[in-house]
Amino acid sequence: MKRIFIIAIVSLLLISVVSVFAQSSGSTGGRGRVSKTYELIIRSNATDVNIYINGELQKGRIPYTAALAPGTYTIELKDSKKWEDGSATVYLKGNDQVNINLSAKTYELIIRSNANDVSIYINGELQKGSIPYTAALAPGTYTIELKDSKKWEDGSATVYL
Numbered sequence: 001m002k003r004i005f006i007i008a009i010v011s012l013l014l015i016s017v018v019s020v021f022a023q024s025s026g027s028t029g030g031r032g033r034v035s036k037t038y039e040l041i042i043r044s045n046a047t048d049v050n051i052y053i054n055g056e057l058q059k060g061r062i063p064y065t066a067a068l069a070p071g072t073y074t075i076e077l078k079d080s081k082k083w084e085d086g087s088a089t090v091y092l093k094g095n096d097q098v099n100i101n102l103s104a105k106t107y108e109l110i111i112r113s114n115a116n117d118v119s120i121y122i123n124g125e126l127q128k129g130s131i132p133y134t135a136a137l138a139p140g141t142y143t144i145e146l147k148d149s150k151k152w153e154d155g156s157a158t159v160y161l
Contacts, residue, residue: 037067040090041097042075046083049102052076068092077102106136107161111144115152121145137161 042051042064051058053066054074062077075098076087083102090098111120116131123143127133131146138161145156 035069037069038092039095040066040068040073040075040092042066042077043097043099044077044086044102046077046079046102049077049079049083052078075100082106104139106138109135109137109142109144109159109161111135111146113146113155115146115148118146118148118152121147 042062044062047062051064058064070093072091074087074089077100078085082105084105086100086102088098088100090096111133113131120127120129120133122135140161142159143156144159147154
């Protein structure tokens with residue numbers, strides 16, 4: 001009876017060891033497992049910005065393609081000079097794309113006129129330069145005035161940036 005009992009215990013231990021080994025080396029948890037990645041394409045109206053995925057700076061420019069495992073990702077586009085920062089959160093479960101449009105910190109205003117020997121005023125402040133005149137301005141409302149005391153009538157326009 002003792003022999004049968006010992007054989008039963010040894011048999012149970014062997015079955016347990018084989019079962020644990022099979023679970024640890026199977027196709028769902030073993031070392032040979034290949035992780036599935038998907039393609040995420042990041043697009044924007046701003047092309048020269050820094051791209052961050054989950055806080056990590058990426059090397060490349062817009063449009064940017066990343067190979068990522070399924071999951072949730074925070075995409076950030078940053079540029080301290082020309083664009084306001086923008087971000088999006090993406091749950092990736094297949095090939096996908098995200099479009100993050102950024103707002104400009106400044107807009108380029110170009111003033112052209114048939115009269116090129118005039119004084120240029122923006123919101124009442126005399127500008128240094130001549131026609132065509134280019135100014136980098138923050139979003140807002142501006143009154144543009146062209147003045148000449150000799151040959152041309154003064155002209156003005158209001159622009160919204």
